[in-house]
Amino acid sequence: MKIEAAKRIDQIPPYLFAEIDKKKEEMRRKGVDLIDLGIGDPDLPTPKPIIERLKNSSDDPKNHRYPSYEGMIEFRAAVVQWFEKRFGVKCSPQSEVLALIGSKEGIAHIPLAFVNPGDYVLVPSPGYPVYRVSTLFAGGIPYFLPLRKENCFLPRLSEIPEAIAQRAKLLFINYPNNPTSAIAEKPFFEEVVAFARRYQIIVCHDAAYSEVAFDGYRPLSFFEIEGAKEVGIEFHSLSKTFNMTGWRIGFAVGCSEIISVLGRVKTNIDSGVFQAIQEAGIAALDHFDTPLPEIIKVYEGRRDVMVNGLREIGLEVDQPKATFYLWIRVPKGYTSARFAALLLERVGIVATPGNGFGEEGEGYIRMALTVDEKRLEEAIGRLKRIKF
Numbered sequence: 001m002k003i004e005a006a007k008r009i010d011q012i013p014p015y016l017f018a019e020i021d022k023k024k025e026e027m028r029r030k031g032v033d034l035i036d037l038g039i040g041d042p043d044l045p046t047p048k049p050i051i052e053r054l055k056n057s058s059d060d061p062k063n064h065r066y067p068s069y070e071g072m073i074e075f076r077a078a079v080v081q082w083f084e085k086r087f088g089v090k091c092s093p094q095s096e097v098l099a100l101i102g103s104k105e106g107i108a109h110i111p112l113a114f115v116n117p118g119d120y121v122l123v124p125s126p127g128y129p130v131y132r133v134s135t136l137f138a139g140g141i142p143y144f145l146p147l148r149k150e151n152c153f154l155p156r157l158s159e160i161p162e163a164i165a166q167r168a169k170l171l172f173i174n175y176p177n178n179p180t181s182a183i184a185e186k187p188f189f190e191e192v193v194a195f196a197r198r199y200q201i202i203v204c205h206d207a208a209y210s211e212v213a214f215d216g217y218r219p220l221s222f223f224e225i226e227g228a229k230e231v232g233i234e235f236h237s238l239s240k241t242f243n244m245t246g247w248r249i250g251f252a253v254g255c256s257e258i259i260s261v262l263g264r265v266k267t268n269i270d271s272g273v274f275q276a277i278q279e280a281g282i283a284a285l286d287h288f289d290t291p292l293p294e295i296i297k298v299y300e301g302r303r304d305v306m307v308n309g310l311r312e313i314g315l316e317v318d319q320p321k322a323t324f325y326l327w328i329r330v331p332k333g334y335t336s337a338r339f340a341a342l343l344l345e346r347v348g349i350v351a352t353p354g355n356g357f358g359e360e361g362e363g364y365i366r367m368a369l370t371v372d373e374k375r376l377e378e379a380i381g382r383l384k385r386i387k388f
C-alpha cells in the first residue's frame with residue numbers, strides 16, 4: 001500500500017535543524033564531549049514539595065479516572081488566586097480559565113477554534129515555531145511580523161498592510177520572548193489592545209516565560225492593560241516556572257467566549273490533564289512565590305558568565321532581563337547556519353541557528369542557559385580558541 005501523508009503535513013516547513021542534528025550525532029559517535037546549548041529545557045529538578053504532592057495524589061483512585069477537559073475547579077481556582085497575587089488581575093475560575101496539557105497544546109489548538117481557511121494569522125518572526133504550524137494546520141495563512149533589534153524586537157503593528165489586518169483573525173505575541181529574550185512594557189500592550197479592537201483580531205499572548213525574569217524585573221500580564229480581557233487569551237505554563245517541562249501542565253486565561261470556543265476544540269480532541277498532576281500544579285501555584293528565587297539565582301549566574309564571556313570574545317549579545325536564552329549576532333561573513341556549524345565542528349558547542357525560528361532570525365544564533373556554570377565557563381574557554 002502507498003502511504004501518503006496529508007497535504008497539511010507537506011506544508012510544514014523543512015526541518016532546519018536536521019543538518020545540525022545529523023552533525024551532533026556524528027560528533028557524539030566520535031566521542032566528542034558536546035556542550036549542548038541548543039535545548040530550551042531546564043536541567044534543574046522540579047521542587048520537592050511538588051513531587052511529593054504528585055506521589056500522594058497518584059495514590060488516590062479518584063485521580064485514576066478521566067479528568068474533565070477544562071481542568072479541576074480546584075486547579076482553576078488556584079490559577080485565579082495566583083493570577084491575582086502575581087498580576088493584580090481578577091478572573092472567574094468557571095469561565096475564564098482552562099487547564100492545558102502544557103501551553104503548547106493550547107497554542108497548537110487555538111487556530112482550529114477561530115481560523116477559517118484563507119484567514120490571516122499574524123505571527124512573529126523569529127518566533128516559537130508552533131504559531132506558524134498551527135496556523136497552517138487550520139488552513140490559515142501566516143503573515144510574518146518581523147522582530148528586529150532596532151524596534152526592541154517588538155512587531156511594528158502600524159506597518160501591517162490594511163488589507164492583511166482586515167483579514168486577520170489572530171495575532172500571536174510572546175513576551176518575554178523566545179528566541180530574542182526581549183520584554184514588552186505597557187505602551188506596547190496598549191497599542192496591541194487598540195489594534196485588536198480596531199480590526200477585531202483575537203490576541204493570543206504566549207506568556208510561557210513570565211516567571212523567568214532577572215534582577216527583580218517582573219514581566220507584565222497582557223491583562224494588566226485596560227480592555228485586554230475583551231480581546232485576548234493568555235497562555236501560561238508551569239514548565240519553566242517550576243522546572244516541570246516533562247509534566248505537561250499549563251493553562252489559558254482570558255475572555256470567556258474565547259476560552260469557551262477553545263474548550264470546545266479540546267473536548268473533542270483530548271481528555272484533560274492527569275488529575276494528580278493538576279493537584280501537584282495546585283501545590284506549585286499555592287506554595288511558591290514566583291519567580292522562584294532559587295531558580296532565578298541559578299539562571300542569573302549563568303547569564304552573567306555567558307554574557308560577559310561572549311562580549312569578551314567580541315560577540316554582540318544583549319543582557320537579557322528575562323528568559324534563559326541569549327540571542328547572539330553572528331560575526332560578519334557568516335550565516336546563522338554556518339556559524340552554528342562552525343561552533344559544533346570546531347569546539348563541540350551546540351547552538352540553534354536563528355533562521356530556524358523564521359526568516360527574520362537569520363544573522364543570529366540562540367543559546368540556552370540550561371547547563372551549569374562550570375560547563376558554561378568551559379564553553380567560553382572553548383570559544384576563545386576559535387577565530388571568527
Ligand SMILES: Cc1ncc(COP(=O)(O)O)c(C=O)c1O
Nearest residue numbers: 102103104128178208237239250
Ligand atoms: C515561547 C514558548 N511558548 C510555549 C512553549 C511551550 O511550553 P509548554 O508546552 O511546556 O508549556 C515553549 C516551550 O519551549 C516556548 O518556548
